[in-house]
Amino acid sequence: MQALIAAILLIFLMRSVASQYKKGEGVKTAPTGFQNAVEPVITFVRDEVGKSNLGDKYEKYMPYLLTVFFFILINNLLGLIPGTANVTGNIAFTGAMGLLAFVVIMFSTGKHYWGHIINPPVPAGVKVIMWPVEIMGIFTKPFALIIRLFANMISGHIIILSFIILIFIFGAMNTALGWGTSPLFVALSIFIYLIEVLVAFIQAYIFANLTAVFVAQAFESGHDDAHGHHENVAI
Structure with missing residues (x-):
């Protein structure tokens, strides 16, 4: 249900921005309101995720x-x-997002991509070993997207919950100890919560960026180049 609410909210906000652009606001005049806040983010995703990874083909994938x-x-x-609910901390949600990314990646593949898997550029005796490795690599990419988003978004909530639980544990041991340590654990919980706000932006960027990296690796002319340039990002 919450994912549906997020989808409706996304459509509403983006349609309002799109309608402003259609009226010429932000094109002939300076952007205002929510458009002014979201435009730098859109530009950032376009330049740092789309253009930097996909080159001339970035426009095709920008809507996604x-x-x-x-x-x-x-x-x-x-x-x-x-x-x-912590939707992105649910493996079912991240699994669906990873599956969608897998479909996009597969539809972006070409002869060079499959040729690299079927006939890897290694000595003949090593090809037998490389075939299962290359085939496994097809599925490990979306799996990495799934686990990375799930683990990072659930970990902060677990840490905060752990701090709160410690207050009750210490309180059960000794009332004075519970009251005495509660300000520390509350402060730590608030600190982790503020970090979670930053992580929310970072994980959205990482998921989109890694998707663009994997799509670039699937290009007919960019499999090897993208693999070399962006291997460090995937790690």
């Missing part, structure tokens, strides 16, 4: 990359509101 970035970001931020 922007949708993924803002959809994950909205869900991350909604998950920080007390009483709401």
Whole structure:
């Protein structure tokens, strides 16, 4: 349900920005309101995620990359509101996002990509070993997206919950000890919570960026080049 709310919120916000652009606001005049806040983010995703990874083909994938970035970001931020669900900390949600990324990656492949898997550029005796490795690599990319987002978004909530639980544990041991340590654990919880706000933006960026990296590796003319230039990002 919360993912549906995030989707509706995303559509509403982006349509309002799009309508402003259609009226010429932000094109002939300076952007205002929410458009002014979201335009630098869109430009950042376009330049640092799209252009830097996909080159001349970035425009084809920008609708998907922007949708993924803002959809994950909205869900991350909604998950920080007390009483709401941590959707991106649910393996089912991240699994669905990873599966969608897998479909996009597969539709971006070409002859060079599959040729590299079927006939890897290694000695003949090593090809037998490389075949299962290359085939496994097809599935490890979306799996990495799934686990990375899931682990990072659930870890902060677990840490905060652990600090709160420690207050009750110490309180059960000794009432004075519980009251005495509670300010420290509350302060630590607030500190982790503020870090979680930053992590919400970072994880949305990383998911979109790694998706762009994997798509670039699937290009017919960019498999080897993208693999070499962006191996450090994937790690």
